[in-house]
Amino acid sequence: MWKNNTTDSNRSPLSRRRFVRAVGATGITAGIAGCGGQQATQTATQTQGGGDASATETESTATAVEVNSESLSLIQELAYVTNQTLPVLPLQEKLAQSFQTTDSWDVPPKDSPKIQTYWPTDWLPRYGEWTATDGSSDERLTLAQWAVPKDSQYNTWNAKNFAEPRRTLFDRFMNYNLKTQEYSGYLVSEWELNGDTLSMTVREGQTWHDGTPVTATDVVNQIKLDIYNGGSLGRFVAPDDEGAVADRVTAVDERTAELTLATQVNEDILLAYLQPKYLVAHEETYGEFVTRLDEAGSADERSTVLGELTSLAVSEPVGSGPFEFENADTQRTLVSKFEDHPDAGNINFPEVEYLYKPSNQSRWNSLINEETDGSATLFVPSNKLNQLPDSVQTSLIPRHWGMGLVFNHEEEPVSDPRVRKALAHVINREAVAMNSGAGTNSKIAVTYPTGLTSEFSGQVEGTWLDGVTDQFQTYGRGASQTEKAASLLEEAGYRKQGGTWGKDGQALRIPIKGPSGFSDWVAGAQTAVSQLDQFGIEAEPVMKDNSAYWGQDYVNGNFVVGLQGWASYDNSHPYFHYKFMYDSSDSGYWNVPSELDAPVLHDQVRDGETVAPGSLVSKLSTASE
Structure with a gap:
């Protein structure tokens, strides 16, 4: 029998970047609950292991995106390096659930292009696309916020409790359609x-x-x-x-x-x-x-x-948006229409209130009980979706990211790319996507682990990998490829005894750490662990309190395999995803080497198998469109 090796590494702390920087140390719980889900668009060939395809099957249509040959060659080369070395293993891509009630409100249909913005609660009221049905002067739009209203503040450079009312109090520079890009x-x-x-x-x-x-x-x-x-x-x-x-x-x-x-x-x-x-x-x-x-x-x-x-904490802001701050207490923030805003004439209701709803459960119940009129984004499992009134519609919005496995490249056994590839061959991504979707079909399995997004619209094959898809590994998107996994492990010096893989008297052990509050991620991780166990790898989920995982384990590199979004969320251009993977300001937590060895896809991009992906990312940022 093999012996377990449970050695943990201790490192000096790294600066807290990306996720923690984005939501603030005290806002982690608030940030995680906004992880939304949406029904993925699938083709008939993409449903193996994905549950009941009949209810969701739709022919994918690629979104046309213009890209010149220089940019496309760089994108494809970075995709190829990622696909051949797997610094991370993308498992699924997500779409976000956004909710609007239709009993007292006129809103676009759930499949309208007008919904495909970040976020509908920001934009639809401004454009006169979310209005009170009867135009009543006393109608009030009711939404939710994570932080205690009276403790919220509106200094964007102070990450602590930068609250949801910012969406109507301030104007964004531009609008962006996440679907059409x-x-x-x-x-x-x-x-x-x-x-x-x-x-x-x-x-x-x-x-x-x-x-x-x-x-x-x-x-x-x-x-x-x-x-x-x-x-x-x-x-x-x-x-x-x-x-x-x-x-x-x-x-x-x-x-x-x-x-x-x-x-x-x-x-x-x-x-x-x-x-x-x-x-x-x-x-x-x-x-x-x-x-x-x-x-x-x-x-x-x-x-x-x-x-x-x-x-600096700013509790009563001077805003620039169509609503201005009125007051806040322990339970709600109230904002009122600012009549001098250019879009005030599009808005036929006088106020928006944001109720204190600090958990997914409280937000689910608020929609079910018709206490709130909608939500920008919220992950709602199928058992709760089934309880929503008929007046609540669920709209589906691209997020351009999803759950993946990130590998600490200074930790055995995943420092060996052959082990990472073996894991990819074992894990059935269709099952991970289905189970993490909690019956909502809100996730779609990644076909080509490349770091490219837009799986849901067919753009990965239709644009980014156009003409080269046959050069890329799928690693068995919807089925375990155990023979290939076994061959890779044997090449890496592992042998299977008594149903368990190991080497030098030690079992091949893969602990997967993650945040316990991300219910969809936990379900996906448990699915992957079960598949690895069945193959003979001693895998286990190690789910930590959200703040402990993001604030301690993740930022200090205290993991062998960790759960993380594998792309730069809400950005569609591949540059941002590869910057996230190969720029040390983000991937430093994973200790991704500055140079990798991978076969060459385009000779005009690089002339040797040793490549510094960061240099290709820099070139991509300056490549003209």
Whole structure:
């Protein structure tokens, strides 16, 4: 019999990045509950192991995305390196459930293109697509928020309790359709990239809630503060000298802001960094920080100012959106329509309230009991979906990411790519997707583990891998390929005795750590563990408290195999997914080597099997479309 090896590694802590940085240490529980699900689009050939296909089978139609030959070759080469080395194992791609009630409200049909934005609660009211049915002057839209309302704050650079009402209190720079992957103007009504200069025009009629006009200077201040605070846009604007921001982000006139780039940037990538920004940088609140950061004479001085900025809590914001802050207590936040907003005429209800609903269960019950009128995104399992009133419709929105296995490349046995590939051959991704969907068909299995998204629309084969799919491994999407897995393990020196694989007297053991609060991920991990056990690998799920997993185990690399989204969520362009995998600021937790050995797909991209994926990612960011 083989002996278990339970040695854990101890490392010095890494800086807390990505997930923890995005939601804040105290907002982890809030962030995780927003993991939404949606019915995946499947073709008839994609249903093996996926349950009842008859109810969900739809012919996939690829979304047309323009990409030139230089970009496509880089994307395909990165996809090939990923497919051949598996620094992560993508298991499923998700779509998000978004809910709207239709008894007192007029909303687009659930399959309308108007729904396919991030998020419907942001955009539909602005465009007059979510209105009170009878136009009653006392109708109130009721939604939910995770954080205690009176403890919520609205300083976007302070990650603690940046609350849901931000969606209506502030305007985003642009709109983005997640399905068609098209940008349209909003607060930034027009833009033009000419060489190394991006010009942005502020929409006419934009007004702060204190009555002052929104100007190009406000847009400039928003971008500056984001860059000074470490925003990714800085790598293209001031990659080497933070002090250069003052000269590279400027207001040309009242309505025109200019961004001078330090290097050529792919326009789709540049817009993806700008589009999600909310205009929060009201001059009276944040102007002094911009001035002090522009004039800071040293890194220490700049750090001091940033410390003050990121610790500032703003509980009563001056907003830029169609609703303005009224009040907040322990149970709700109330905002009222701001009549001077350009889109106020599209909105026929006077108020939005956000009720304190800190758990999935409380939100499920609020929809079931018709206490709330909808939800931006929420994972609802089938047993709860079946309890929803007929007036609640479930809309389905792409998220461009999903659950995967990330491997700590400094830990045996997964430091060996042959072991990673063997795991991929054993795990039936169809079953993982079905079970993690909890009966909702909300996940679709990844066909080609490449780091590319848009499985649901056929874009992986139809655009990104067009012409080269026969060069890529599927590793058995819907069925275990145990013979191939056994061959790889034997090549790596493992032998099977008494039904268990092992080497040098030690059982081949794969502990999979993850956050216990992600119910869909837990179900998916348990499915994978069961499959590995049946094959003879001693696998076990190690589910930790959410804050302990993200804040301790994950960020300190204290795992052999961990659960994580395998792509940069809500971004469709492959650049962001490969930056996430191969840029150490993200994948440093997994200790992915800077160089990998993989066969060559395109000779014009690289001339040897040793490749530094990070360099290809950098080239992709500057490849023109």
